[in-house]
Amino acid sequence: MSIQTRRERERAERERLIVTAARELAEAEGWDAVTTRRLAERVEYSQPVLYSHFAGKDAIMAAVAVEGFAELAGELAAARAAAGAAGALAAVSEAYTAFAQRRPALYDAMFSQAVALPFATDEAPAPLRAGFSELVEAVRPHAGSADPAQLTEVYWAALHGLVTLTRAGRLLRPAHDARLALLLARFTRAPG
């Protein structure tokens, strides 16, 4: 029993090591630089060991993505808590776009790369639902007669669009704050 548990613990630790190494490598050099060979070298095991933990590179990226969702949820919650109910949406929006800019590789894993994560269903990982619900609470006061969750989806899409188009060079960074202010102005007034 004890030997078994020790092995399981060591295994879990190694899995953490792999995910952390993948994340660090991605944040330092981008996901293109995260190859299974470099990753294996970094955790000081051979390549096939990765496949005894994860089904493939995508699964490793998905694990990093879940970490990212947890961090994002935390930062959104902190931003909302620090702001009053009136300024919650502005604070959360700022926190969201700041996260995407500060952790581009993480944001990529969460949205551009790992397609396999269940999302708009009950099977979605908890950190993921937590982050969304932070957004919902910030949007709710401005929902008027609309469904808060659905309006949040729209608002989230707008934030995500701003983030991705800016990252891709489609929108120029200097005007980011002005754009965010325009978006806020359109959502902090409840119609009908």
Next chain:
Amino acid sequence: MSIQTRRERERAERERLIVTAARELAEAEGWDAVTTRRLAERVEYSQPVLYSHFAGKDAIMAAVAVEGFAELAGELAAARAAAGAAGALAAVSEAYTAFAQRRPALYDAMFSQAVALPFATDEAPAPLRAGFSELVEAVRPHAGSADPAQLTEVYWAALHGLVTLTRAGRLLRPAHDARLALLLARFTRAPG
């Protein structure tokens, strides 16, 4: 002179052939299936010929993307022309998201893949600026005191976010129309 021009014409035709083949392959099987080998086989030339026309695979995708922008611009213009000034924004929004759903591979080339295209500058290809200006004209009546171009960037980002999150399974397709209606409601009222 005549020989020279014939050669240039043939060369241009072959370049068109490559771009068309890349687009068809991408639309049929996705960009992952578009490898230089398959593409070369399809145009019935050897692989290196591609590199005498384009700097690399990215440049081929960029050429496809420009085609996509031209088509999108055309469809947006048609939608705006068919609608009255009042319904222009709704019509253009619908046309935009419909285009993204009907031509996913094209949309990918335009926004997810070809990073190298100049965009928010004067060097941006004409079809690209044409599409954006269609959006601007649709947004302008609702801009109020805001800069129409900047507000358009925000609206475009929202559309793009809806499209990409839906495509990635982050938003469920059935509620798309409802989300689009919510977005419209927030932008068809000029604040201040």
Next chain:
DNA sequence: ACTCCGTTTCTAGCGCTGCTAGGTACAAGA
């Protein structure tokens, strides 16, 4: 008509990718 030369095009191959089959070495139990 024949040779020459420049261009065009192809064959072959480099270094890399994600992933896996097969064998080795180690550690636990009898």
Next chain:
DNA sequence: TCTTGTACCTAGCAGCGCTAGAAACGGAGT
């Protein structure tokens, strides 16, 4: 001490984007 099962690594597959060097082609000059 020997056996058995597990953990791990070496080596390799098929495919990727891209390129160097050779071959074949077509027009020009004698």
